[in-house]
Amino acid sequence: MTDANLDKPAAAVPASRSLLNGDERTKKREAAEKRFQYYGMAAICTGLFFLVVLTVSIVRSGLPAFTNAVVAVDFSLSQEEFDAAEGQLFKTKAYQGLFNTALQNKLTEAGIDVAFDDKAIERILGKTGGTIREYFRENTDDIGSPVMFELAASSRVDGYFKGRVTRDTLVDSRFLELNDLDIVDAMAEAGVLKTAFNWNFITGADSGVDNPGGAGIGASVVGSFFMMLVVLFLSLPIGVAASIYLEEFAPQNRFTDLIEVNISNLAAVPSIVFGILGLAVFIQFMHLPQSAPLVGGLVLALMTLPTIIISTRASLQAVPPSIRDAALGVGASKMQAVFHHVLPLAMPGILTGTIIGLAQALGETAPLLLIGMVGFVARGYPDGLIAGFTDPNSAMPAQIYTWASRADVGFYEKAWGGIIVLLIFLLTMNTIAIILRRRFERRW
Amino acid sequence: MLNAKRTASALAIVAVSATAASARDQVQVAGSSTVLPYASIVAEAFGENTDYPTPVIESGGSSAGLKRFCQGVGEEHTDVANASRKIREKELAACAENGVTDIIEVRIGYDGIVFASQISGPDYSAFTPSDIFNALAPKVIVDGALVDNPHTQWADFNGDLPATDILAFIPGTKHGTREVFEEKVVATGCEATGAKAAMIAGGMSEDDAEDACLEVRTDGRSVDIDGDYTETLASINANANGIGVFGLAFYENNTDKLKVATMSDVAPSTETIASGEYPVSRPLYFYIKKAHIGVIPGLKEYAQFFISNELAGPDGPLATYGLVSDPELDVVQYIVASEETMK
Numbered sequence: 001m002t003d004a005n006l007d008k009p010a011a012a013v014p015a016s017r018s019l020l021n022g023d024e025r026t027k028k029r030e031a032a033e034k035r036f037q038y039y040g041m042a043a044i045c046t047g048l049f050f051l052v053v054l055t056v057s058i059v060r061s062g063l064p065a066f067t068n069a070v071v072a073v074d075f076s077l078s079q080e081e082f083d084a085a086e087g088q089l090f091k092t093k094a095y096q097g098l099f100n101t102a103l104q105n106k107l108t109e110a111g112i113d114v115a116f117d118d119k120a121i122e123r124i125l126g127k128t129g130g131t132i133r134e135y136f137r138e139n140t141d142d143i144g145s146p147v148m149f150e151l152a153a154s155s156r157v158d159g160y161f162k163g164r165v166t167r168d169t170l171v172d173s174r175f176l177e178l179n180d181l182d183i184v185d186a187m188a189e190a191g192v193l194k195t196a197f198n199w200n201f202i203t204g205a206d207s208g209v210d211n212p213g214g215a216g217i218g219a220s221v222v223g224s225f226f227m228m229l230v231v232l233f234l235s236l237p238i239g240v241a242a243s244i245y246l247e248e249f250a251p252q253n254r255f256t257d258l259i260e261v262n263i264s265n266l267a268a269v270p271s272i273v274f275g276i277l278g279l280a281v282f283i284q285f286m287h288l289p290q291s292a293p294l295v296g297g298l299v300l301a302l303m304t305l306p307t308i309i310i311s312t313r314a315s316l317q318a319v320p321p322s323i324r325d326a327a328l329g330v331g332a333s334k335m336q337a338v339f340h341h342v343l344p345l346a347m348p349g350i351l352t353g354t355i356i357g358l359a360q361a362l363g364e365t366a367p368l369l370l371i372g373m374v375g376f377v378a379r380g381y382p383d384g385l386i387a388g389f390t391d392p393n394s395a396m397p398a399q400i401y402t403w404a405s406r407a408d409v410g411f412y413e414k415a416w417g418g419i420i421v422l423l424i425f426l427l428t429m430n431t432i433a434i435i436l437r438r439r440f441e442r443r444w
Numbered sequence: 445m446l447n448a449k450r451t452a453s454a455l456a457i458v459a460v461s462a463t464a465a466s467a468r469d470q471v472q473v474a475g476s477s478t479v480l481p482y483a484s485i486v487a488e489a490f491g492e493n494t495d496y497p498t499p500v501i502e503s504g505g506s507s508a509g510l511k512r513f514c515q516g517v518g519e520e521h522t523d524v525a526n527a528s529r530k531i532r533e534k535e536l537a538a539c540a541e542n543g544v545t546d547i548i549e550v551r552i553g554y555d556g557i558v559f560a561s562q563i564s565g566p567d568y569s570a571f572t573p574s575d576i577f578n579a580l581a582p583k584v585i586v587d588g589a590l591v592d593n594p595h596t597q598w599a600d601f602n603g604d605l606p607a608t609d610i611l612a613f614i615p616g617t618k619h620g621t622r623e624v625f626e627e628k629v630v631a632t633g634c635e636a637t638g639a640k641a642a643m644i645a646g647g648m649s650e651d652d653a654e655d656a657c658l659e660v661r662t663d664g665r666s667v668d669i670d671g672d673y674t675e676t677l678a679s680i681n682a683n684a685n686g687i688g689v690f691g692l693a694f695y696e697n698n699t700d701k702l703k704v705a706t707m708s709d710v711a712p713s714t715e716t717i718a719s720g721e722y723p724v725s726r727p728l729y730f731y732i733k734k735a736h737i738g739v740i741p742g743l744k745e746y747a748q749f750f751i752s753n754e755l756a757g758p759d760g761p762l763a764t765y766g767l768v769s770d771p772e773l774d775v776v777q778y779i780v781a782s783e784e785t786m787k
Contacts, residue, residue: 130492174696208487374502392500
């Protein structure tokens with residue numbers, strides 16, 4: 001542009017040029033700039049639009065998972081009944097039978113004048129035996145006295161309360177019959193059946209495919225947490241040490257070049273490959289436990305390392321050489337210069353890289369497939385710190401994936417609810433990183 | 445920074461040394477995604493009803509599960525493989541090669557395979573194996589001659605079927621369901637339409653003709669689904685004309701979205717499958733590594749719990765979910781109790 005202007009004869013320039021009243025060309029340039037700004041705004045708006053659509057659809061599909069239909073009744077168990085139930089092979093079924101009878105009596109007492117039988121009650125209730133057995137085994141003193149139980153109703157009844165199942169769409173089956181809805185309505189009117197906040201979803205563990213009411217994501221949140229601990233404490237120190245050496249100390253030769261190229265290549269390796277590696281090396285060679293967050297964490301740490309190394313090196317490079325020169329100039333050793341001056345200044349960048357790496361690792365399912373963390377892993381909470389690393393557990397994305405592939409629609413809803421929990425976990429992680437970054441941030 | 449590093453290495457050392465000492469205390473299972481739902485029901489109940497920890501059940505398909513099962517004996521290998529088909533000779537040989545010799549075969553019951561389509565879609569209400577073969581085989585009989593499959597619509601070969609484009613979602617080859625689909629539907633159709641006879645007449649050997657019968661057309665009208673039934677369901681939802689292959693239990697859980705077709709005029713249900721009238725059903729199995737019994741706590745108890753009358757019987761939770769219980773359950777119970785291995 002400028003060269004072209006110089007070639008033109010001076011006379012061609014209009015005499016009345018002023019900075020206040022722009023000429024044709026200035027206006028054109030300003031218009032182009034305005035247009036560019038609009039493009040930018042349009043791009044941001046599109047992004048925001050998709051974000052809103054995504055958030056709304058996740059929240060709308062996921063919120064129902066946080067409530068469920070429960071049957072709330074007083075139930076008392078006699079010592080004889082307890083002993084008899086404990087003597088059987090399928091104990092929980094016995095407890096469920098006792099509870100069903102108690103509920104049936106209660107309904108008759110309450111004068112619900114809709115005909116019902118054992119089977120109907122079984123179809124309306126979810127699987128209740130496990131909760132009842134666990135409670136009475138832990139609180140043996142309560143045997144004989146009435147205890148208030150809030151137990152999840154079956155998946156279709158739950159759906160009826162949430163509008164997922166209606167009288168029009170319900171097809172009679174052994175899961176629920178149209179007539180049962182009359183009983184459900186009567187029970188709801190009597191206050192026996194109501195909707196309540198589903199604490200079990202947040203604190204519980206996975207359940208069998210016939211028991212969506214009992215499924216919770218809590219155990220897999222713990223699994224993810226322990227995995228993230230392994231990833232953080234392995235990949236951050238190793239990654240930072242490797243990049244400090246490569247960036248500040250290592251000689252520039254073919255060998256270090258080769259390492260650099262390979263680190264970049266490693267960042268692009270599909271995650272499933274790390275899963276196969278994990279199965280072959282950690283489980284089959286090193287005999288680490290299957291389905292354990294420790295192995296999951298090790299695999300994900302390998303996957304996260306390149307991301308952390310690359311971002312750490314970039315942030316080390318961004319520290320001005322004058323800082324190093326000044327430190328060395330006042331007599332600091334090379335190591336002192338790096339650890340006292342360069343590293344603190346590079347810290348915000350390192351944290352950013354770490355959080356991106358961790359977020360990636362948190363959402364990863366593919367490598368977990370091969371080390372046994374995807375499937376039905378229904379352990380409760382680990383007993384202690386070490387058990388948290390070595391006991392079988394699932395991870396949040398794996399749990400979501402498992403739920404999404406189950407036949408009962410109730411689980412699909414849980415999968416969306418799980419996504420909300422996963423996002424909250426991610427946001428918390430990011431917030432902590434941002435707070436730390438603020439504290440480390442130095443200006444020069 | 446240094447502090448963090450010190451804690452990290454200490455933590456890693458503690459964790460690794462702790463695991464080296466402790467043995468695995470949970471049963472580890474992998475295999476068929478058709479058996480997975482039943483296994484998860486049993487595993488949950490097993491954890492609730494005994495003092496053993498809840499077993500870990502992974503899916504991934506019968507073949508993948510058996511492959512892992514056969515990789516060796518020892519804690520780092522799975523104890524049980526779920527399968528929706530019988531173990532193959534080749535797999536037994538692979539097992540033996542890795543030292544897995546004593547295997548207990550446990551049949552847990554039967555499962556039906558159904559053909560279902562979108563509930564508001566075209567009227568696919570009655571199929572025969574010949575219909576499926578005519579729709580999906582690469583070579584079919586038209587006017588008495590074996591030709592490349594010219595059919596694009598169901599009505600092309602059977603006037604009773606709707607005039608809609610052929611599109612079928614069938615299980616991928618890693619699924620045990622695929623084998624049953626081939627054996628009970630495609631092969632039967634191949635014989636019934638006379639295609640097999642025509643192939644043999646055309647110079648093929650009996651074995652080659654059998655293999656050729658099982659092929660499906662590759663022009664995109666038959667789509668392999670490698671995931672599980674939810675993926676098939678999603679494909680059906682996206683394609684009004686599509687039909688999909690499902691397990692009976694999955695269909696029964698989704699009767700509000702799917703409608704089922706009869707096969708050779710028999711509607712699939714637990715009753716028709718138990719009586720043997722419905723032609724497309726198969727037994728479901730799991731295989732136990734005998735060498736692990738007594739080493740992995742709760743393994744035999746898990747197997748016995750699985751096939752007890754209370755769970756796998758006609759009134760148990762497995763039957764409620766959709767498994768057709770085995771009329772000879774007592775025989776299976778005896779096999780597990782006496783740890784009788786396969787010959």
